[in-house]
Amino acid sequence: MKLYDMELSGNCYKIRLLCGLLGIDYERVPIDLMQGQHKAEAFLQLNPRGQIPVLDDDGLLIWDSSAILVYLARQYGGEQWLPLAAPAMATVMQWLSLAQNELLYGLARARAAKKFKRPWDQDQCRQHGRQGLQVLEQRLANNAWLAGPQPTIADIACYPYVALAPEGGVELAEFPAVLAWIERIRALPGYVGMPGIGAD
Amino acid sequence: MKLYDMELSGNCYKIRLLCGLLGIDYERVPIDLMQGQHKAEAFLQLNPRGQIPVLDDDGLLIWDSSAILVYLARQYGGEQWLPLAAPAMATVMQWLSLAQNELLYGLARARAAKKFKRPWDQDQCRQHGRQGLQVLEQRLANNAWLAGPQPTIADIACYPYVALAPEGGVELAEFPAVLAWIERIRALPGYVGMPGIGAD
Incomplete structure (x- = not known):
């Protein structure tokens, strides 16, 4: 592969x-x-x-x-990472969409504008990204993972640009449940890091 | 429901x-x-x-x-609209992503800026949208549907903001395969329209 x-x-x-x-x-x-x-x-x-x-x-x-x-x-x-039942699969899909919307066009674009000088409006992007973080915070305040009782590709899709948000000028201190979730992901067996997020 | x-x-x-x-x-x-x-x-x-x-x-x-x-x-x-085999499901997902990226942040935002006075950069949005249309045109030049031999939710996800693109100032004349695909969708049994796209 x-x-x-x-x-x-x-x-x-x-x-x-x-x-x-x-x-x-x-x-x-x-x-x-x-x-x-x-x-x-x-x-x-x-x-x-x-x-x-x-x-x-x-x-x-x-x-x-x-x-x-x-x-x-x-x-x-297997089904742990993407369940096949309609309600569970749709729930995973909700967070894949958040990852492609608020997180990508908000947090990732803010980072690309700041770090790689891309032509995006940083304030607009940060505001869009914070809206996504609020939705994550609300879910994670009472749940360990985004789309069910165990980690799924929903968590994997959302994690990178959330953890990289400070590189785009969006601090995470006001999102304590998100910060705790980041630590849970880092503790998963087989976890690997990337520059800006923390080493393997 | x-x-x-x-x-x-x-x-x-x-x-x-x-x-x-x-x-x-x-x-x-x-x-x-x-x-x-x-x-x-x-x-x-x-x-x-x-x-x-x-x-x-x-x-x-x-x-x-x-x-x-x-x-x-x-x-x-059933599986016609979202197949379960890994390669086929991933292919559908590719186009769901295009719908959430180039089409939503390009074509739909250009329309929202022009029609509903939203604060997006229209030129940037149109350029992003046209990139998505080029990818669709390339696929549809040799295929009737986006993600396989029959229509799937990939087609349904991409169709609305493509068909509405002219409302955002993006004309479709230079995308003939996309125009032919629009006609195929309109001919599906059970098709319904919306304002700006054509009646039921």
């Missing part, structure tokens, strides 16, 4: 983290975004969106971090 | 469209966004994000349009 990857991408880290938790071996293929390698023709053959991560599982190509999480959970993780 | 709904919301329309295609009866509960009803305490009890749509299926509450599509497909639609 190959992962087209960048060390500092929170979306790529979602995949590395789930692989760590599931004990999946894979080869990392670094893509140099600063050099525009993700917009070169060879890479667009792998992913027409020109984005990382992309997974190559024995010739089967999957792009998009949420889609790769779904693939790995279904193929290698 | 009750759907908390607004007539002009493309995200709500995704649910109405799938219900039409699946032959599901439901009651519409209109939420007045102009009056801020979605941010009132009573509504936040249903959805902490303060957004429509929300589905109430005999007391089971599901928020988020993608999550509701997943719920309805799993509970009432």
